[in-house]
Amino acid sequence: MKSISLLGATGSIGIQTLDVIEAHPEHFVLTALSFGKNVDKGIEIIRKFKPALVAVSSKEDAVKLRTLFGNEVSFVYGQEGLIEVALHPSVDVVVNAVMGSVGLHPTLQAIAAGKQIALANKETLVTAGHLVMEAARAHNVAVLPVDSEHSAIFQCLNGERSEDVERLILTASGGSFREYTRPQLEGVTVEQALNHPNWSMGAKITIDSATMMNKGLEVIEAHWLFQMPYEKIDVVLHKESIIHSMVEYVDGSTIAHLGNPDMRVPIQYALTYPDRLHIPRAKKLNLWEYGQLHFAKMDYDRFTCLKLAYEAGKRGGTMTTVLNAANEAAVQLFLEGKISFLAIEAFIEKALETHDLIERPSLEEITKVDEETRRYVQSLLS
Ligand SMILES: NC(=O)C1=CN([C@@H]2O[C@H](COP(=O)(O)OP(=O)(O)OC[C@H]3O[C@@H](n4cnc5c(N)ncnc54)[C@H](OP(=O)(O)O)[C@@H]3O)[C@@H](O)[C@H]2O)C=CC1
Numbered sequence: 596m597k598s599i600s601l602l603g604a605t606g607s608i609g610i611q612t613l614d615v616i617e618a619h620p621e622h623f624v625l626t627a628l629s630f631g632k633n634v635d636k637g638i639e640i641i642r643k644f645k646p647a648l649v650a651v652s653s654k655e656d657a658v659k660l661r662t663l664f665g666n667e668v669s670f671v672y673g674q675e676g677l678i679e680v681a682l683h684p685s686v687d688v689v690v691n692a693v694m695g696s697v698g699l700h701p702t703l704q705a706i707a708a709g710k711q712i713a714l715a716n717k718e719t720l721v722t723a724g725h726l727v728m729e730a731a732r733a734h735n736v737a738v739l740p741v742d743s744e745h746s747a748i749f750q751c752l753n754g755e756r757s758e759d760v761e762r763l764i765l766t767a768s769g770g771s772f773r774e775y776t777r778p779q780l781e782g783v784t785v786e787q788a789l790n791h792p793n794w795s796m797g798a799k800i801t802i803d804s805a806t807m808m809n810k811g812l813e814v815i816e817a818h819w820l821f822q823m824p825y826e827k828i829d830v831v832l833h834k835e836s837i838i839h840s841m842v843e844y845v846d847g848s849t850i851a852h853l854g855n856p857d858m859r860v861p862i863q864y865a866l867t868y869p870d871r872l873h874i875p876r877a878k879k880l881n882l883w884e885y886g887q888l889h890f891a892k893m894d895y896d897r898f899t900c901l902k903l904a905y906e907a908g909k910r911g912g913t914m915t916t917v918l919n920a921a922n923e924a925a926v927q928l929f930l931e932g933k934i935s936f937l938a939i940e941a942f943i944e945k946a947l948e949t950h951d952l953i954e955r956p957s958l959e960e961i962t963k964v965d966e967e968t969r970r971y972v973q974s975l976l977s
Pocket residue numbers: 602603604605606607608609629630631632633634652677692693694695697715716717718741742743794795796797798799800858
């Protein structure tokens with residue numbers, strides 16, 4: 596029986612993680628969870644799963660929930676609360692499914708406390724991959740991927756020697772605007788951008804997918820998770836999202852991971868590894884239903900954000916912290932209707948251009964650069 600702490604329970608990954616936990620009560624128990632502001636959904640989850648500890652974003656919500664649930668559940672709040680949930684003493688595995696670099700501190704603390712990490716929150720590795728992976732090695736803790744491409748690569752690697760790997764090949768759906776030329780991206784709406792062709796996900800990652808920044812973040816995530824140089828990480832367009840990613844070996848063999856788009860698969864695998872469990876109501880992959888699978892070469896001039904991510908990754912240090920923070924801030928502005936779709940990449944590019952690189956930043960430096968970058972992006976509005 597694994598005791599789980601779930602950060603981001605009300606989100607897309609959070610809800611699907613709850614499905615996995617509920618399907619296997621003999622394997623998993625939900626001990627602690629967090630959510631942000633979605634109190635109605637949070638109440639529903641608490642009633643159903645009866646966790647011992649819950650963290651919410653605001654003190655007001657924590658007070659309200661204490662009144663509602665009495666002594667049955669402990670409520671904490673803010674960044675400290677998130678960390679408390681990640682550190683609950685009886686928890687074995689922390690599923691990090693929050694959105695954004697707010698997931699960094701709880702991940703680092705959970706690793707230091709020896710908790711295994713199931714990581715959906717890719718921003719944590721993008722903003723401070725060196726700190727997370729060093730901590731994981733120092734504390735002998737596994738960081739298991741939840742992101743579908745990385746779970747696929749993890750399964751294709753299957754313990755093979757890293758020197759036998761020629762390259763990792765991440766697949767990209769192309770996102771909501773994959774059929775659009777750059778001029779056609781002028782004036783696209785938030786509603787159009789939120790219409791992902793294959794996956795139902797939270798708003799921020801859906802926009803990232805439309806700008807191709809999601810693949811950029813995933814290239815950096817793969818660099819850290821699999822200790823692979825950027826020169827050995829490629830991206831191919833694959834509009835059906837059936838091949839979740841591939842590994843090419845030195846002898847020319849390429850091993851791919853296939854499946855219908857269903858995040859319960861990588862979520863559950865991160866929780867059961869190295870074993871597997873049945874997934875209720877999972878759709879069988881009948882390839883004849885697709886007839887054909889499509890692949891195309893990535894166009895880095897069309898998808899500028901992916902180019903920016905490779906460049907930031909190769910420069911290293913705080914460049915990826917800036918990339919991530921600028922992206923989070925710019926996407927938020929786009930979702931609020933304050934900037935255009937194409938301004939997202941323009942703002943990120945400006946933030947990267949004005950930043951003075953710190954090569955091996957400490958946690959304090961990362962936190963400072965993250966905050967400064969968000970302020971800088973806001974300042975571009977005026
Ligand atoms: N959705 C997917 O299929 C995939 C997602 N991922 C990654 O997983 C992570 C989560 O994505 P997704 O589930 O789509 O996102 P959602 O926006 O659907 O959910 C985010 C969760 O995090 C909580 N949250 C957001 N901001 C804060 C904050 N500042 N403090 C505390 N909690 C916060 C939200 O709470 P509330 O809503 O209550 O405010 C919610 O529970 C992201 O890093 C994403 O890139 C990776 C692969 C696939």
